[in-house]
Amino acid sequence: MKLNSIFLPHKKGTENSETVALPLPAKVKISMSQHMGAFCEPLVKKGDRVLVGQKIGDSQAFMSCPVHSSVSGTVTAVTDLLLPGGKVCKEVEIDTDGLQEVSPEVKPPVIIDKASLCEAVKQSGCCGMGGAGFPTHIKLNYNEAKCKVDTLVINAAECEPYITSDYREMIENWEDVMTGILLVKSVLGLDRVVIGIEDNKPAAIKILREKTAGEDGVEVKVLRSCYPQGAEKVIAYNTTGRVIMEGQLPSDQGLIVMNVTTVGFIGQYSKTGMPLITKRLTVDGDIVATPCNVSAPIGVTLSEILKFADCNLEAAHKILLGGPMMGMCVYDTEMPLSKTNNAVLAFKAEIDRKKIEDKCRQTNCIKCGRCISACPLNLMPTELEKAYDRRDKEALNKLKVGLCMNCGSCSYVCPAKRNLAEKNQLAKAFARS
Amino acid sequence: MEKLTVSPSPHIRDGITTSKVMTHVLIALCPALIMSAVVFGGRALMLTGVCMLTAIIWEKLCNIVMKRSDTTRDISAAVTGMLLAFNLPVTMPYWQAAIGTFVAIVIVKQLFGGLGQNFANPAIVGRIVLMLAFTGNMTNWVVPFYDPDKIVTGATPLVNKTASYIDLFLGRTGGCLGEVSAAALIIGGLYLCIMKIISLDTPLAFIGTVFIFSYLCGEDGIYQILAGGVMLGAFFMATDYVTTPITRTGKIIFGVGCGIITCVIRFWGSYPEGVSFSILLMNILTPYIDMATRTKPIGAVVKKKEAKADEG
Numbered sequence A: 001m002k003l004n005s006i007f008l009p010h011k012k013g014t015e016n017s018e019t020v021a022l023p024l025p026a027k028v029k030i031s032m033s034q035h036m037g038a039f040c041e042p043l044v045k046k047g048d049r050v051l052v053g054q055k056i057g058d059s060q061a062f063m064s065c066p067v068h069s070s071v072s073g074t075v076t077a078v079t080d081l082l083l084p085g086g087k088v089c090k091e092v093e094i095d096t097d098g099l100q101e102v103s104p105e106v107k108p109p110v111i112i113d114k115a116s117l118c119e120a121v122k123q124s125g126c127c128g129m130g131g132a133g134f135p136t137h138i139k140l141n142y143n144e145a146k147c148k149v150d151t152l153v154i155n156a157a158e159c160e161p162y163i164t165s166d167y168r169e170m171i172e173n174w175e176d177v178m179t180g181i182l183l184v185k186s187v188l189g190l191d192r193v194v195i196g197i198e199d200n201k202p203a204a205i206k207i208l209r210e211k212t213a214g215e216d217g218v219e220v221k222v223l224r225s226c227y228p229q230g231a232e233k234v235i236a237y238n239t240t241g242r243v244i245m246e247g248q249l250p251s252d253q254g255l256i257v258m259n260v261t262t263v264g265f266i267g268q269y270s271k272t273g274m275p276l277i278t279k280r281l282t283v284d285g286d287i288v289a290t291p292c293n294v295s296a297p298i299g300v301t302l303s304e305i306l307k308f309a310d311c312n313l314e315a316a317h318k319i320l321l322g323g324p325m326m327g328m329c330v331y332d333t334e335m336p337l338s339k340t341n342n343a344v345l346a347f348k349a350e351i352d353r354k355k356i357e358d359k360c361r362q363t364n365c366i367k368c369g370r371c372i373s374a375c376p377l378n379l380m381p382t383e384l385e386k387a388y389d390r391r392d393k394e395a396l397n398k399l400k401v402g403l404c405m406n407c408g409s410c411s412y413v414c415p416a417k418r419n420l421a422e423k424n425q426l427a428k429a430f431a432r433s
Numbered sequence B: 001m002e003k004l005t006v007s008p009s010p011h012i013r014d015g016i017t018t019s020k021v022m023t024h025v026l027i028a029l030c031p032a033l034i035m036s037a038v039v040f041g042g043r044a045l046m047l048t049g050v051c052m053l054t055a056i057i058w059e060k061l062c063n064i065v066m067k068r069s070d071t072t073r074d075i076s077a078a079v080t081g082m083l084l085a086f087n088l089p090v091t092m093p094y095w096q097a098a099i100g101t102f103v104a105i106v107i108v109k110q111l112f113g114g115l116g117q118n119f120a121n122p123a124i125v126g127r128i129v130l131m132l133a134f135t136g137n138m139t140n141w142v143v144p145f146y147d148p149d150k151i152v153t154g155a156t157p158l159v160n161k162t163a164s165y166i167d168l169f170l171g172r173t174g175g176c177l178g179e180v181s182a183a184a185l186i187i188g189g190l191y192l193c194i195m196k197i198i199s200l201d202t203p204l205a206f207i208g209t210v211f212i213f214s215y216l217c218g219e220d221g222i223y224q225i226l227a228g229g230v231m232l233g234a235f236f237m238a239t240d241y242v243t244t245p246i247t248r249t250g251k252i253i254f255g256v257g258c259g260i261i262t263c264v265i266r267f268w269g270s271y272p273e274g275v276s277f278s279i280l281l282m283n284i285l286t287p288y289i290d291m292a293t294r295t296k297p298i299g300a301v302v303k304k305k306e307a308k309a310d311e312g
Helices: A114-123 A135-140 A165-172 A176-189 A202-212 A232-242 A261-270 A302-308 A354-358 A370-374 A381-389 A393-397 A409-413 A420-432 B018-040 B042-065 B076-086 B094-112 B124-133 B165-170 B183-196 B201-217 B219-227 B230-237 B247-268 B273-292 B304-311
Strands: A027-031 A055-058 A074-082 A088-096 A151-156 A192-198 A219-224 A255-259 A278-286 A293-298 A316-321 A344-350
Touching: A027 A074, A027 A114, A055 A088, A074 B183, A114 A135, A114 A176, A135 A255, A151 A176, A151 A232, A151 A261, A151 A293, A165 A176, A165 A202, A165 A261, A165 A278, A176 A192, A176 A202, A176 A219, A176 A255, A176 A261, A192 A202, A202 A219, A219 A232, A219 A370, A232 A255, A232 A316, A255 A261, A261 B304, A278 A302, A293 A302, A302 A316, A302 A344, A370 A409, A381 A420, A381 B183, A393 A420, A393 B124, A409 A420, B018 B042, B018 B076, B042 B094, B076 B124, B076 B230, B094 B124, B124 B273, B165 B183, B165 B219, B183 B230, B201 B219, B201 B230, B201 B247, B219 B230, B230 B247, B230 B273, B247 B273
Parallel strands: A151 A192, A151 A255, A192 A219, A278 A344
Antiparallel strands: A027 A088, A074 A088, A278 A293, A316 A344
């Protein structure tokens, strides 16, 4: 059985631009919510001096991971930050002193078994860097009595258009990627590692093939370049043939699925002990004059990153965090960069009003069935839309609205330009209520 | 910088639109239109033009009366008009054709809620109403390449069964405007398939069923699929998105059903042609076929209670 998928224009114009470091900003704003789960509480207050890698936010909640300072300097304020999703969390504003003095907390971790690996990963502030930001230590700390995990799937698909940050990770940082993979494999005692990568990245495939050649049980699996190849359930199925059932985590099927940048970071952390305080991201879009990959400290404002790439902010109409299919719109360019951002894309407004109207003109559903043949999980978006419009909770649950992962394929292919993915999200919340 | 736009993902869309889909259908119908002009002369073009124009006018008037936004730009009314014209004999009076488009657009489509909401194919119902109302005019089959001054009529190939395969294939026979040439319809159908507007599931199931069922009944299968409206129905009417099943399995069931009903009407019914009735009957079954052929979500866990409810 082959999962449904769609073909998107790749637009990977930045794939050959080597990562450049963003100059140290004068000020950073570090959000206390950069991961999935509970917000962190700030550990510092106004006037405190903080150092690079110092823990400045933490939480006692199970589902959370700590936040560290990316600069050395003085805390000028602890204020509220309105997140793009509408929630409000705390943020710590720091004026940098330019010294970049490293905190004494930063030292390489001692990793001998699963417990110490999970603890080290937790202390590193590591969370899934594919976008969702699932705290990595929870992923690694599966219940051994309940599930027999035997395979690590490395998600290197990067199926969203524009984004090339994972690709650059594999080209520039393959050593850490390999270290991370082998560390996780040996500590958890896994039989097999599968690196799933799309066939539009031949250079990365070549490097990974060379580096994994001598390793037992590590294979590179080349996948078709289609969307959403990098979705967790999709890549798990396409690399191992295992189906992650409704309500299950990958570990219930014996899998750990990890993004390639995440595993690369774990490799790096195991050597240096420097927590997650910088992030590589792709800067692209039609008003960005020099599209590039930059390595930026967490907490720098997006406007600073965009200006670095010569973005014409005056013309900006939409600015996205993440790719065009699943990325989130930014309401303000003064938003700080967070751990999970792998791209910032800026687009201009189309001048021709009539042209946009024609392009986005919504008609009634014509029942063409394109959404059904696009859905990777075989859902029926058009039926879901109708069920939601009549607020039919029973039908929504029967049609398994809860499985929708908001990949947006249905909206993309719809000739009637209906906002199916959007409706699915509303329907999911409604069905749960 | 003005205020930034915030909207839910996805932020890019494919270029396909409803009006583009409809335009592709119009293009696909052109080979058959050209053939009908060759076989029946200029009046075929005039009649098609009248049908398309009146269909658009009816749609526009409905939009005004029902205070709906203008939907003529989605081109679906033009497609309905053209398809209805293809179901008429060339001698059909223009005013009667306009009644046909009235039934199709106003009664079948707009009164049910407009595009996407109708349960029956508008052009098919238009044709059936005209058939019942103006039986004489609707069965006035002129011979091909006729002289407009002295019209000679004859029976359709389905009644006298004398036409050769090649005549049926190329269109040198009597019949409705659009159904004369199987070749032109196949070209149009393949065009739609290549442009990914339709899949071949329904047409193949439909035509295949007619072919096999005819042989089983001792009839000439090749003759049965080439003569009459099977090609037009299979490629252009039974593939109408709105009134046919949405899943692949559903489409195949629909095609097989159409094929069987067509043959039953042709061989044992009192009408020589059964394509339009078969499609209408299957249109009515479509919601049930859809219900029975829902896709199985990947990774779905069916709870025991739900499974029981399904069986009950």
